[in-house]
Amino acid sequence: MSELPQLFEDVARWYAVTALALGIRTGLIDPLLAGGGSAAELAAVAGVDPDNAARWADAMVAAGYATVADGRFEPREETLGLLRGGVPIDVRAVVELLVPLGSLLPRVVTAIRDGDGIGSAEFQAALGMTSERVNAPTYRAFLLDEWIAGHPELAAALERGIDVAEVGPGSGTALRILASAFPASRFVGYDVDVATVREAVAAAAAEGLANLRFEAVDGGAMPRASFDLVCMFDAFHHVTDPSGVLDGMRAALRPGGSLLLAESAVSGDPTTDAADPTSPIIYGCDLLYCYQESKLPSRPGTGATWPARELGAMLADHGFSEAGRVASQAGYVVIRAVPLRT
Ligand SMILES: C[S@@+](CC[C@H](N)C(=O)[O-])C[C@H]1O[C@@H](n2cnc3c(N)ncnc32)[C@H](O)[C@@H]1O
Known part of the structure; x- marks a missing residue:
C-alpha cells in the first residue's frame, strides 16, 4: 500500500x-x-x-x-x-491519560476561546491520579542516583538531616522516595489541591513514613524561614502565579538554604524542539493541560515551555543565582538555585 x-x-x-x-x-x-x-x-x-x-x-x-x-x-x-515496563516512565499511564484528557476537550475549546484557564480541582476530578503515575518510574530511576547525586552537597546535607519542602508534590512519589532514603531529614509537601493532598497522605501512611507530611497550602504561602531545601519537580509550569510562588519559596528558606527545580529540557523554541519526536506530546499536553491549569483570566499562563524561556530570568529577578544543574537522561533540567542575600 x-x-x-x-x-x-x-x-x-x-x-x-x-x-x-x-x-x-x-x-x-x-x-x-x-x-x-x-x-x-x-x-x-x-x-x-x-x-x-x-x-x-x-x-x-x-x-x-x-x-x-x-x-x-x-x-x-x-x-x-x-x-x-522497562522504560523510566509509566507508558501505560501515558496512554491511559488520553481518555480523561479527551473528556476535557470541550472544556479546552472553551478555555482557548475565553482565556480563563481550567482550575486544578477540575483537572484533578477528571484525571485523578493517572497523570501522577506517569512520572513515578522517572523518580524511582533518577531522583536519587542522578538529580540528588548530581548535587553532592545536597546529598550530604540530606544524610545529616535537614528540613525539606516540595511545592506541587502531587501524590508525593518523589517525597516518599526522599523520605525513605534520608530518614534523618524531615519532609513536607505543599499542594493546592485538597484531593491530591489526601492521596499523598494515604500513600505516605501506607509506607509508614513518619518523617513525611503533606498540607493543602499554596507554594506562595509556606511557613517562613523553615526549610533548608525547597523542591519543585515538574510542577512550576502548572502554577498560576510563578512570581508569587518564587517569593514564597525564597521566604520559606533558612539562611544557607537552596531550591531544587526540575523542569522539562525543551528549548521553548518550537522549531528547534520539533526535531525531537516526543515534542508533540509535550507541546500537545501543554495546550490541553499544563498551560490551561496555569492560566487565569486576563493573566498570561506559564506552561511547559515557560521555564525554558522565563525561569532563568525570573530566578535572577527574585535574587537567586544558579549553583548547579544536572541535564537528566529523563529529559529534565534539574537546577539548584541559592538566594544571593538571605
Ligand atoms: C503536574 S502535577 C506534578 C506533581 C508531581 N510533582 C509529579 O511530578 O508527579 C503539578 C502539581 O502542582 C500543584 N500545584 C499547582 N499550583 C500550585 C501552587 N501554587 N502551590 C502548590 N501546588 C500547586 C497541582 O495541584 C499538582 O498537584
Missing part, C-alpha cells in the same frame, strides 16, 4: 492509540497482555460486553498492536511490549 500523507497517518495513529487507551481503561488490555485469547475470553476476564470486546480486539489488530489467528488474539510484543 502507498504511504499515507502525514496528516492521515496522524489521524490513523490517534484512533489506534485511543483504542489502546480504551483497552487500558476497560481492562481488556490485561488478558491480551497475559497471552491473549478469543474475544469472548478477553471480554470474560475484563467483564465487558463481548461484542464490544470483539470490536476492540479487531481494532488492536488493525492498529498493529495485536495479531489474530483462528479467532485467537495475541499481543504484538514489538508494539505492546512497552506497556510491560
Whole structure:
C-alpha cells in the first residue's frame, strides 16, 4: 500500500492509540497482555460486553498492536511490549491519560476561546491520579542516583538531616522516595489541591513514613524561614502565579538554604524542539493541560515551555543565582538555585 500523507497517518495513529487507551481503561488490555485469547475470553476476564470486546480486539489488530489467528488474539510484543515496563516512565499511564484528557476537550475549546484557564480541582476530578503515575518510574530511576547525586552537597546535607519542602508534590512519589532514603531529614509537601493532598497522605501512611507530611497550602504561602531545601519537580509550569510562588519559596528558606527545580529540557523554541519526536506530546499536553491549569483570566499562563524561556530570568529577578544543574537522561533540567542575600 502507498504511504499515507502525514496528516492521515496522524489521524490513523490517534484512533489506534485511543483504542489502546480504551483497552487500558476497560481492562481488556490485561488478558491480551497475559497471552491473549478469543474475544469472548478477553471480554470474560475484563467483564465487558463481548461484542464490544470483539470490536476492540479487531481494532488492536488493525492498529498493529495485536495479531489474530483462528479467532485467537495475541499481543504484538514489538508494539505492546512497552506497556510491560522497562522504560523510566509509566507508558501505560501515558496512554491511559488520553481518555480523561479527551473528556476535557470541550472544556479546552472553551478555555482557548475565553482565556480563563481550567482550575486544578477540575483537572484533578477528571484525571485523578493517572497523570501522577506517569512520572513515578522517572523518580524511582533518577531522583536519587542522578538529580540528588548530581548535587553532592545536597546529598550530604540530606544524610545529616535537614528540613525539606516540595511545592506541587502531587501524590508525593518523589517525597516518599526522599523520605525513605534520608530518614534523618524531615519532609513536607505543599499542594493546592485538597484531593491530591489526601492521596499523598494515604500513600505516605501506607509506607509508614513518619518523617513525611503533606498540607493543602499554596507554594506562595509556606511557613517562613523553615526549610533548608525547597523542591519543585515538574510542577512550576502548572502554577498560576510563578512570581508569587518564587517569593514564597525564597521566604520559606533558612539562611544557607537552596531550591531544587526540575523542569522539562525543551528549548521553548518550537522549531528547534520539533526535531525531537516526543515534542508533540509535550507541546500537545501543554495546550490541553499544563498551560490551561496555569492560566487565569486576563493573566498570561506559564506552561511547559515557560521555564525554558522565563525561569532563568525570573530566578535572577527574585535574587537567586544558579549553583548547579544536572541535564537528566529523563529529559529534565534539574537546577539548584541559592538566594544571593538571605
Ligand atoms: C503536574 S502535577 C506534578 C506533581 C508531581 N510533582 C509529579 O511530578 O508527579 C503539578 C502539581 O502542582 C500543584 N500545584 C499547582 N499550583 C500550585 C501552587 N501554587 N502551590 C502548590 N501546588 C500547586 C497541582 O495541584 C499538582 O498537584
